[in-house]
Each structure stands twice: as structure tokens, then as C-alpha cells.
Amino acid sequence: MIQSLANWILSFDILAGLGNPIAWGLSLFIVSALIFVFVAVNAIVLVYIERKVSAFMQVRLGPMRVGKFGSLQTVADALKLLQKEDIIPRSADKILFLIGPWVILVASVVTFAAIPFSDTLLAADMSIGLFYVVSISSIVVLGIVMAGWASNNKWSLYGAMRSAAQIISYEIPVGITLIAVVAVVGSLNLQTIVQAQGGTGNLFYWIPLPLPNWFIFHSPFLFLAAFIYLIGATAEINRTPFDIPESESELVAGFMTEFSGLRWALFFLSEYANATLVAFLVAIIFLGGWQSPFSNYAGAQIGFSILTLLAVMWTLFVKAKTQRLSFYPLGLSLMITIAAWLFPGFAIWLASPGLFWMLIKVGSVIFLLMWFRWTFPRLRVDQLMYVSWKVILPISLFNLMGVAVWMWLTGEIHF
Amino acid sequence: MSRLHAEEMVLNMGPQHPSTHGVLRLKLRTDGEIVSHIEPVIGYLHRSFEKHAENLEYQMVTPFCGRCDYLAAMGSEHGYAMAVEKMMGIELPERVEYLRVIFAELQRIASHLVAVGTFGLDVGAITPFIYCFRERELILDLFEMASGARLLYNYIWIGGLAHDVPPGFVEKTYEFLDNFETRVAEYNQILTGNKIFIERAADIGVMTPEVAINYGVTGPSLRASGVNIDLRRTQPYSIYDRFEFDVPLGEGTQGTIGDSWDRYYVRVREMEESARIIRQALDQLPVEGDVKSAIPRRIRPPKGEIYFRSENARGELGYYIVSNGKNVPLRVKMRSPAFSNLSVINEIGQGFMISDVIAILGSLDIVLGEIDR
Amino acid sequence: MSYFSNITNAVGTLIEGMKVTMGYFVRPREHVTLQYPDEVWPIPTRNIGVGELDAYNTIRSKLVVDIDDCIGCKACERACPVNCIHIDTYKGGPDEDLGTTSNGTKIKLLTASFIIDMSECMFCDLCTPPCPEDCITMTPDYQFISNDNLKMDVTPEQRWRDRNLLIYQFSKVSETERQQRKAQAEAIAKAKAEALALKKAEALKAAEDKAALAAAEEAVTAKLDPTSAETVSASESVSTDINSTGSEVKVDIPIASVTLAETPVPAAEPVANTPEPETPVAPGDDISTPDSSENLEDPTTKESENG
Secondary structure: OOOOHHHHHHOOHHHHHOOHHHHHHHHHHHHHHHHHHHHHHHHHHHHHHHHHHHHHHOOOOOOOOOOHHHOOHHHHHHHHHHHOOOOOOOOOOHHHHHHHHHHHHHHHHHHHHHOOOOOOOOOOOOOOHHHHHHHHHOOHHHHHHHHHHHOOOHHHHHHHHHHHHHHHHHHHHHHHHHHHHHHHHOOOOHHHHHHOOOOEEEEOOOEEEEEEOOHHHOOHHHHHHHHHHHHHHHHHOOOOOOOHHHOOOOOOOHHHOOOOHHHHHHHHHHHHHHHHHHHHHHHHHHOOOOOOOOOOHHHHHHHHHHHHHHHHHHHHHHHHHHOOOOOHHHHHHHHHHHHHHHOHHHHHHHHOOOHHHHHHHHHHHHHHHHHHHOOOOOOOHHHHHHHHHHHHHHHHHHHHHHHHHHHHHHOOOOO | OOOOOOOOEEEEEOOOOOOOOOOOEEEEEEEOOEEEEEEEEOOOOOOOHHHHHHHOOHHHHHHHHHHHOOOOHHHHHHHHHHHHHHHHOOOOOHHHHHHHHHHHHHHHHHHHHHHHHHHHHHOOOOHHHHHHHHHHHHHHHHHHHHHOOOOOOOOEEOOEEOOOOOOOHHHHHHHHHHHHHHHHHHHHHHHHOOHHHHHHHOOOOOOOHHHHHHOOOOOHHHHHOOOOOOHHHHOOOOOHHHOOOOOOOOOOOOOOOOOHHHHHHHHHHHHHHHHHHHHHHHHHOOOOOOOOOOOOOOOOOOOEEEEEEEEEOOEEEEEEEEEOOOOOOOEEEEEOHHHHHHHOHHHHHOOOEHHHHHHHHHHHOOOHHHHHO | OHHHHHHHHHHHHHHHHHHHHHHHHOOHHHOOOOOOOOOOOOOOOOOOOOOOOOOOOOOOOOEEEOHHHOOOOOHHHHHOOOOOEEEEEEEOOOOOOOOEOOOOOEOOEEEEEEEEEOOOOOOOOOOOOOOOOOOEEEOOOOOOOOHHHHOOOOOOOOHHHHHHOOEEEOOOOOHHHHHHHHHHHHHHHHHHHHHHHHHHHHHHHHHHHHHHHHHHHHHHHOOOOHHHHHHHHHHHHHHHHHHHHHHHHHOOHHHHHHHHHOOOHHHHHHHOOOOOOOOOOOHHHHHOOOOOHHHHHHHHHHHHHHO
């Protein structure tokens, strides 16, 4: 198995002719360029999806005019932002103002180096992957404080200070939650964490419900931990209901108030990169990463049949409650089920691990984040701190302890 | 341990700020996030109402009334028309009275929908705002059907209405009311009961009845403090004595009586009560009647002065009109409820955080056009 | 215990809210969006009995005048609270046939100019009811955009065209004829005023003579009475007053109203005339009306300097 993308690129014959350090440098360059392109394209796609999701939740249509169903709207917006004048306020701290957005962007892009997109596709196979991701992603706060301070604007300063307080407080419960998982796996390597979640097993070890061996089904404690991590991570990436650093109804735009054009676009880019990163981490740590939910092709067939039954029930339920018929979930699951039963190859593909499953899981988590954002009001600063220190931190400590006890009960560890 | 002491910072909120509901400037003295003094600076949206009124005939003043409180233009016009009618002693046809009540109450719902929606927006919930505006658009459709305009109507004229409602208006209003009652349940589901929302609004900006009365606060903000004063009930004008409705008061369900949550929830319940009034008015609406029959040919009120107040969406809207017997009023002074309601913000907003000041401001539901006049 | 009930309460109510948004998300067909240029809002149509125009309904937008029916009574001009209607009428000749309206009324005044400045109109609909011939109506045409404005090469000077496109001249009378009529009317008014002035002067002279005579008489009696002198001065002032008003009659009323109506115009001024902080504009420039050409050139030169 190829350990990482860079190694894979190095294995090409063309590169073999070059000197070793040059080939190494070139492959690194290609890999980092690929990651950056992924982040940029990802932001454009996600902004479009977010607009559409928010529009549908708000009985609107969202962008409709640029391209089919407005699909090129964000591309047009990105081009517009690139053309805009880069305004630097006269009284701003110029150097910090210029590098602030870049620090945030670099911190959020670099973390993707350790993310295993699939069993073969990852940039760098690090033994301390999780630690690397958590530590690098917290550099973002530095960039935010730089940007907020350098703007020489009171609103920006407030945003930056709030952001610093918020991110630092939420680092702790998030870190402790992640330690619980690391305790189960015994490794910080993200690839190892994913590989540990293969196969099928009972729900919470004893309940006889054949579910994939994902950590979210490992124990009630890790089930809770998944949500704790999601909440903490939402706060860390400054999304609603924890978006107080840029809360537009209070602080105008928070630390981004004075930024325009490309620099403002960088904030946006890193915001969505961070959201994606969190979704990736949730998928990798709790949802089995690139593992398929089915252990074999029969499992895929049966699994989707059950899903179709659930969809039928859902449709009937909606019909009974609102007198409306919605065929989207039923139609989709029925199509996949029929295809899985007719073409065994398709079922085998469904049961095999890969990038597809990773993206499905990441997409679901991102959708959940969007759902949060377009439903909830925003917390206040002190309430945010309350949630962090008095609710999430005790629960995550309790979780850590609970996981240890659980592992002792199930015989995974011995004293 | 000696307390850390930092200098206070003066923070200018506005005139360009996303949630000052227009062009209001708040000078905040802040110690970190805590606000120790709030000074509203107004005058950025001056409408020159009084100067206009000095130079225009009585009927011509009507459109300018709506331009002051642009979110409740029907109510403003209603108050002005009633004031002049009282000066001239005009008896109105029944149909006009009922239609005026229907429009005033529809306008109250529309205005409260904006208040409720923007309050949600101020505390960060964007989606309820859009839902509220969806219903408001339906009300504006009704207004457009009747008057031809969607925001500033000039529909309630002195002595009658500009024209009768079109056929189909009554049915469409019933349809709206049926729809509206389920929508209110939806707002309650997504916003009113939301724990984050309650945490943000309850116990914030508590206005005691004494403070409210001392500052001349009126309308839903006053009733949220538990003071049972609603001009429709205490001094029934027009034909409000014929309808059955409750006056919602703040009960402190989630916190203290008179907090921001109460002010919000009084508005939600007032919308339901207004819907009740409209339903009764539609049931009793006389089919026959010329809405223009009582419009006087020449509007020359006799010499004298009048102060007439009515319950607009924001509170007690008073018109002080001085007539010298000519066709142009000598003076028209508007007592705007939002002006008094805003003045209380320093009293109730001290000691809270910046985010809370935004929430308090949103819960007071001000319209800057009316404050500056 | 309240700690835990708080948490469960929070989770429960948040899920309630999420149900609502998800409910709408899975039913995207319930959207209320109107894609404006492709779909337009259905305008409630009904004839409310004003005028013969079937298209007229309650929607209050662009003002339209059926000039053939206009009798030049200026009722709409007087009813307008913002003075956006400017009418110029002249009496027809003694045997000139100006036609009849569709109601059968004989037109006695020639409406030489009927200008409605839609950029000043506030759509209050107060001008339509007073019209005795129902010839001024508000139409449901709310789309005032014309293709001319979509040109990309709009200079600051041209921006004023946007406003000029909103100033409608409804009268079919040509400018030359209007000038002729104006001159004619002025000549008549002047002649009248001169005749009046002459009459007054004669009267004054007679009064003066009389006063002089009386003064002489009083001088003869060698008694000076101050009251008689006062009457003289009073009569003088009265005569000059009549003179001045007589000369003002000649000035067209619409012009006076034009100058009056231009006071709110500077509200639109910042569009073209954005004051630069480095080069303070002379205070006189701010007050001058936007129609003055040198004021329009200022922003262009400034912008080119900056560019």
C-alpha cells in the first residue's frame, strides 16, 4: 500500500531520473498545490451549497441566475472579490494587516496534509496526525487576533478578543474528547484510527444490532463524545450558534470589518476550509472515515433495503402529518436498492472502502453544521464561556473516565 | 487581590450599523464587554414632518404621517384622520369605521412581524426573520389590493377612505387569518421556546413599571412591564369598544416581568389578539355603505386645538393639531411612541453587555423615521 | 438538578427548532421567491371607476395624463403635496377652438406645458381625485428602467439624464408655440398692467393734486395737520403695492412653483457630486441647483484627476 501521496508521486519514473532532493521538493510542491486547489474549490462549492441550503430552509430559492440553478454564482462572486480594490486603512498596522489573513489561511490549509481522504489518498502519513491537526488548526486564532488588532477598529478588536477567548476555551474540551478516542485506538495516526473502525460489530458491544465498528457506536460515552466534539468544533471554527467573533448584528463583521477584496475572500476560504476540516475529523474519528458502512455486498443490499423501508415509513408519516407527499428520500433509496440487487458489482463497490464514503460522511456533517447555523440564535460571550467550562468540559472529562471504565468492562484493556 | 482596572472605551454604534434599525447612533461607554452608559444620538433620519404640515393643506399632510412610522403607516394615518375628524365633528359611516379597524389591526400585525423578526435577527437567528417577512408580504398584498401601495398608503383620508376595498378582499383576509394562526405556532416553535433565545432575552433589560411610566414608555413595551394600559381598551376610540380581545401583559414566564423576552412575547400574543379583532370586524362588516360619503369638500377645522392619541403598533401615537380656521394647519405635532421608548435604553441597558444592548434595542422596536420625525 | 434539566431542555428546544427548518428544507417547492425579470408580481387588477382607462387600477405607479382631456384647471397641481406637477396654461384666442374633452366639456385654456417630475413624485395619489375630467391617472407601470441607462459608459454628467428621463412632458404643444403664447400672454398682461399703472398714476396724481391743494389750503390757514401727511404716504404705498403685484401677475406661476419645487432636489445630488475630502467644494457649489452646468463638470474633472 502506498503510504502517502508524496511517495506515490515519487514512484513515477520521470521523477526517478531527477536528483532525489529535487524530486522530493517537486512532489511536495505538487501535493501542496493539490491541497490548496482542493480547499479553494471546496470553498466555492460549499458556499454555493450553503446558500442553497439556507435558501431552502428559509422558503427561498437562493442564487438562480448565474448558470443553471445559480451554480456559477459563487464562481462569479469569487472573480468579483479578486478584482476588488484591496483597501488598507490608513491607521492600520500595515504588516500585521497584510499577513493576518494569510496566517489564517495557511493554518487551515496545512492541516489537510494529515487528513486521509481514502485508504491510499493522503498527503503525509504522520504518526502524530491528530496532534498535528489539532495544534496547527489552533494557530488560526493567532491570525484572527493579528487581523483584529491591526485593523485599528474597535469592532475588529472586540471580534478578535472574543475569538481568542472562545477558541482557547474550546480547545480544552475538544482536546479531552479526542483523547478519549486516542485512548481506545492507542495511536495518534489518523490512518490507524480509521483502520481500527473496520468491520461490523454489536452496538455498544452488547446490544445485538449489527452496526459498523465505528467509534460512535463503540460505547455510549463515545456516542456522546461525538456530539461534544461537534459542538466544541463548531465553536472553534466560529460558526453559528458560536459565531460571536464575527456576529454581524453586533460587531458589524467582527475581525473582518476592515478587510475587502482578496483578503476578505481569504477569510471566507479559511472559514470553509476549517468547517471541512472539522467535518473530516468527525468523519475520521467517529464515523469510520473512508470505511464503508457495509462489511460485504450482501450487507449493502440488505442495508439499503432497510433504508428503503424506513423511507417508506417516513413518507407515510409526513403524509399523515402534513398531507403532503415528498418522494425525494424514498425515490433515492429505492433507486440505489434496486441497483444494488440487480448489479452485484455495484453492491460490492458500495461495500468497499473509499473516497466516496468519506465524502458522504463529510457532507453529512457539513450539512449538520449548516442546519445548526440557519436555525439557532447566537449565544452571548459569557454564555459561550459557561457552555464551554461548565457544560462541555465536565461532560468530556466524564466521558474520558467513562471510556476507560467501558474498555475495562469489555475487556479491551486489563489492569 | 487588587481588582484589575481598565479605562472605559467610547464605542460608537452607528449611524451605520447592521442592527440599529435605521440610522441611529448609540454612544456606548464600555468597560470590556460591559456597557456602563448608553447615549442615543438621533436626528439622522429627520422627516421634517412639522414643517411640511405647516405648509400643506390638511389632506396633504396624510401621506407624510405614514412616512414617519413607515412600518405602521396605516395606524399613523388613522390617528391623524381621527384627530382632524374630531375637530370638525365628522360622523363616519359604519363601513368606514370597520374597514379602518381592519386595516389598523392588519398593520399592527405587519409591524409586529417586523419587530419579532428583527429581534430574532438581532440575537442571531436569521431564519425566523424570513418567515416573518413572508407573512408580512401577504398583509402587504392585502394593502396593495385596497390602496394600491405596499408601504406608504395614504389610504385613510379625513372623513373616509381613499376608495372602497375591492371584491374578494374579505375572503382573502379570512384566508390570511386562517394561515396566520398556524404560522404563529411555527414562530413559537423555532424562536420563542428556543433555549438559546430565552437565555439571550430573558432577564435582559428589565424595565420595571415605575421606570416605564416615568419615561413615558407606551405600547407593547409598557404592557410587557405589567402595566395594563391599552388605549383601545382604556379609552376606546373608533369602534374598538365593540370587539372582544385580551390585552396581553408581560408575565415574566422565562425571567423577570418586563424583560426583553416579555417584550417580544407580548408582541407575539398581540398579533394573535389583532387577528381576533380582524376576524370579528370582518364578521360584522356592513356590506353597504359609501366610504367617501363623509369626506368633507373643504377641510377647514374651526379655530382651536386638539390632542388626539391612538394606540399604534409601537405605542401611544398622539397628534396635537392647532387650527386657525384656515385650510392649512397652524401646527401639527406628532407625539411619537418610539421616541419615548428609546429614551429608556440608558436606564435599562446599563450594566449589560454589548450583545444585550443590541437585544434590548431590538426588543424596544423603534422606527427611526418616527423618532426623528 | 436544574443543571441537567437545563441541558435537556436546551437540547429539546433546539431540536424543535431544527425540525421547523428541516421541514422547509425537504419541501423546497413552498418557496416564496419571485424571480423578478422573468416572473412579475401579479398586480391586483380592478377598475375603481376613475377614468375611461380600463388598464387603470389601484396600483399607484407612473402618473399618466390624457392631455386631450385636460382643461388646464390646475387642480392636480394644487393638490400635489410635493409640487411635482408643473402646468403652464394660456387663454385661447377669442374664436380659437381648443376642442372638447371626452366628457363633453369645452376646453377654454390651452395647456402649453404639463410637466410631471416623477423623480419627485411620492405616489400619494392625491392628484387624481380632484381632476374634474379624470384625465390624470396613476398606472400600474412600476418599471421605470429604460435601456438607455444600461449603457456602461455613463459619465457623471450623464447620470443626470436618469432623472431627466423621469420628467415627463405631456403637453403636445410645441416649444415654439409655447414661447409664442407666452410672449402673447406677457404682452397682454403687460398692456393690462401698463393700463392699470397709468390709471393708478392718474389717480395718484389726482390725489397728489388734491393733497397739494389741501396743503395749500392748510398753509393758507397756517395750520399744519400731521394726519393729512400720513394719508398721502399711505396712498402712495398702496399705489406702489398695486403696481408691484400687477407686474408679478405677468410672471408665470409655474416658474415660481418650479423654483419652489427644486428645494428637495439636492437630496439626489450626492450621486453625481461626491465631495472629495482633499479638495473642499466651495460653499456656493453646494447650494446651486443640479441643473447648473458648471456644477456637473466638477465631479468629472475630479474623477479624472484621481484616476
